[in-house]
Amino acid sequence: MKKYILKRVLLSILILFFVTLIIYTLIRCLPTSYIENIARQKSMQPGSKSYEEWMEQLSAMYNLDTGILTGFFRWWGQMLRGNFGDSWVYTIPVTEEFNKTIWLSFVMGLITMFFEIIIAVPLGIIAATKQYSKTDYTISVIALAGISLPTFFFASLLKLVFSVKLGWFDLFGLVGRNYEQLDSFHQFLDKANHLVLPCVTLIVISIGGLMRYTRTNMLEVLNSDYIRTARAKGLSERKVIYHHAFRNTLIPLVTIIGGSLPGLFSGALITETLYAIPGIGYASYKAMVGGDIPFSMFYLTFLAILTLLGNLISDILYAVVDPRVRIS
């Protein structure tokens, strides 16, 4: 087991190395005029560094004057020391901006995941146990509709109904207009109120996938021999489903949910942007659109690490949860 984990971790690091190489190459391949233009625009701003200084700083950070490979290795060296440079858009160190925004995204992700699980898993199980019934069809179609819903369209609809027509929530932002005047409890309520629509959007969009996954796996379990045995020995249907079938369905569920844990930190790029929620997703969107290379590089690397971590966790969990697949 230890050996397996070690092997997986080493492999992940190797993959990360190549992923960052691709990302680095990609950024290096951006037209020079684009980078120079941005640096020029930055230097136009009042109280900003001069154009030469910007370019110098950029060259130093990304070793633009050296070859791609040398530059890449030097960048890795700096990255390992936790130095990602200063953000161009936010004009503070990248890691500082990251610290400011990540926790909000994490909270949003946590809320979303909680509701996603408590809604999707039971529905998926109901659909599977009542396969080909009206309930099953309804649930399946709703799940597919959730998957098919374009985030931006759904968010706009929610805004129209709940913000414009009913006036329950604000259209944008995390805090209301009179946030500063509120006491800390009401400040908390104000923030919670602003998070309702984004979280609802995220939940509805993500629910379908987990629901279908649960249903498929539950069906597979229900079709297996040991369930037939359980039924044959005269267990009640309740006991068959919740005692024998559900526990076995938990194996893939725990694996996939464990694998998506790192994703809690990745932020919801589109949703946060739509609602102007100052999380990591919105921050990086602004950075990427504004041509903020240090921040973009950091965010891309960060996302790659999260994906790798997710795969790693789900692989390890799979081996931990299901003794049958444990690799010697």
Place this chain on the structure above:
Amino acid sequence: MSDEIKKDVQQAEAETAEKKEPQYSLNDDRRVKVLSPGAMVAKRFFRNRIAMVGLVILIFMFVFSFIGGILSPYSQDQRFYRVDSLSKEYCSAIENTEFRYAVADGQEFTSIIQAQMVLATQKGVNEFSFKGVNYVMEPVGEDFYIVKLANGTEIGLAFKNVFSESDPSFKASYTFLREALSADAAGETSFTVDGKTYDLDENGIVTQGNTEIGYISRYVVQPLMSDVFLTRDFKEQLLEALETGDKDFYFTDPDGVESDYVIEYNAASHKYTVKQSRESQVYDTYAAPSKEHWLGTDRNGMDMLTRLMYGGRVSLIIGFIVELIANLLGVILGGISGYFGGWVDNLIMRIVDIFYCIPSTPILIILGAAMDAQMVDPTVRMMYLMLILGFLSWPSVARMIRGQILSLREQEFMTATEATGIRVSRRIFRHLVPNVIPLLIVSASMGIGGTIITEATLSFLGLGVKFPFASWGNIINDVNNTHVLTNYWFIWIPAGVLLLGTVLAFNLVGDGLRDAFDPRMKR
């Protein structure tokens, strides 16, 4: 045998002959209606009601996008105009309520003396003295005095009817002012200054020959709109309207355009503002649905329904091409990896792992922003978009194909192909690939839905398909404007519904196909 019986027998025989089916022995294959595997799949698929709903929606979308665009009377970037009455502030007229003064050449007529003069007029006397000097005011007309010293020397004029030059290069001299104002007060139609004769009409317009010099009026008229020249006729009409107290008047300018002018009086500033309402052609933006435009027009004044049709084309074509690229790459690499195994498999799978970790949305956003800054041509941009999307989505296909081939490779029929000595390429393409195709079709039909969403999201953010091309995403893009969100449902709801419908239909069909291809999933 009687004839009757014969008849009966014949009839019965005829009846049985009619009913009779070809007689086969019990174990004859022809007794059983045999369906090819393909027909079985089709049958199962067509029985699935939800999948059929999806198929109907898909057919509708294709007809709507590809045939609708041809049938639509408009083209995708045709702009429509409407005539709108624009009310602009045209000019202002200020009523002069204070005395104005002109100083005779070489004389002293200081503001203190002027103030004394005003006091005298308020007292109703025609003479006043200041610092021991006596002054006489000679009334010429209403609110027009020539101020003289007691010895008769003219020192200046005080007047309320103002002379305004029309020609900025003309500088009215003291004598000119004196003569012109006197002529105006006396109601004369002409006056002479320095040997030149000027004409004066009843509205106070001063002309020399045919050229307008200026006008004398209680009102000072100034243009408010830039590059506007107030013609003499216009001023005449305006002054007349001001005298009579009319609130509006019509005037036809030298180009023959008739406009309505409305005069508004601001009591606080004693200022009249003249607003010109003119019919002008503007883009017919955000027009509500009507007979000509069933879904109204968008922010550029283009027909929304037609844009939706062309947008559907773009979205569907991008979906198909991206999926084609992804599947082609995925099948080739996944196939090689699965079939050959060993280090090739290991290598390709590690590449897949690497590509799997590349966050695609951020990369697309970065590239989109860079292309924005470089002003890449919209057509080229669309190609790039398809290539990048295709290139970023092949790993999942490759992984799936590899898994499938790995399991197929171990099956008996593959051993049989090996045993019979069929060459490798034939083994792969004739026996392995057809077994992968069902899975591929299912994943592709769901993948197209996903691609369409990705493309729409990018276009929505303004980083995907660009104007003048329409795409469902960039049509909804307008909803970023809160005013559009709240007031113009027809701008974004139809596009969103089409998008949702298409993606849902692809998913439903994909789901139905999977069930049809793989009956094992059914209990």
